[in-house]
Amino acid sequence: MSLWNRIRDRIGGGAATATPCCLVDGRGWVRQRGSGSVAPRDMIRALQQLSRMGAREGWPVEAVFEGEALRKAGDGDAFDGVTVWYAGGRPAARDTILQRVRQLRRQRQAVTVATDDAELERALDGSGADFLRIETLRKAAEGGGEDPRAGGAS
Numbered sequence: 001m002s003l004w005n006r007i008r009d010r011i012g013g014g015a016a017t018a019t020p021c022c023l024v025d026g027r028g029w030v031r032q033r034g035s036g037s038v039a040p041r042d043m044i045r046a047l048q049q050l051s052r053m054g055a056r057e058g059w060p061v062e063a064v065f066e067g068e069a070l071r072k073a074g075d076g077d078a079f080d081g082v083t084v085w086y087a088g089g090r091p092a093a094r095d096t097i098l099q100r101v102r103q104l105r106r107q108r109q110a111v112t113v114a115t116d117d118a119e120l121e122r123a124l125d126g127s128g129a130d131f132l133r134i135e136t137l138r139k140a141a142e143g144g145g146e147d148p149r150a151g152g153a154s
Contacts, residue, residue, distance in 0.1 A: 021104050023097060024050060025115035026065035027090070028134035037067030043084075044070065051080035053141040062100060066093045094120050101129045 029050070030042045038046075043065050054061035062083040069086045073079035085100065087093035097113060097120060104111045105128045112130040114137045115121065121131055 020110040020112070021060045021062060022054070022132075022137070023100055023104070023111055023113045023129075024061060024063045024137070025093070025097065025113070025117060025120065025134065026063045026084075027093065028114070028116045029063070029138070032066075038065050040067075040070055043067070044072070044079075047073070047079045047082050047084060049141060050082045053137075054081055064093050064096050064100070066090060094123060098123060098127070101127050105129070 026038060026043065026046060029046045030038050032038050032042070046065075047063060050061050050063055053059075060083075061081070062085065064085045064087060066087050066089055069075050070079070070084070073084050075084075075086050077084060085096050087096045094117070097115075101111050101113065101124060110130070111128070112132050113120070113124060114132045114134050116134045124131070
């Protein structure tokens, strides 16, 4: 089974859910280390990558970034099909992700949070959200999603 299919199954949730959503921690996606906000050019590049992935796979994608809102997409606006949210720092970004998960779950949506933040994962424990490592999602997005262990047709 391809990596994409496994991720799709995980994000797709159960039959009782309306629409799956992949909620991406923007700080991890752009590999931002240390303190400070994500640069606007890095946000735009990340949103373009996430947009292509979401369009290709048919997933709604949301991203949460630390920093000022882009002129091209304000808080809660769509950028090339990706809904983008902004927060003032790491604690505020965690809170925003927690709020989005709660709201999406109230709408009976399956939610998978792509993050490398262990503290965020602990805070989301019991929320009904699934977790996916940023690098796993990146590997599938950049590498076409083929699982090298799944033999291909010759």
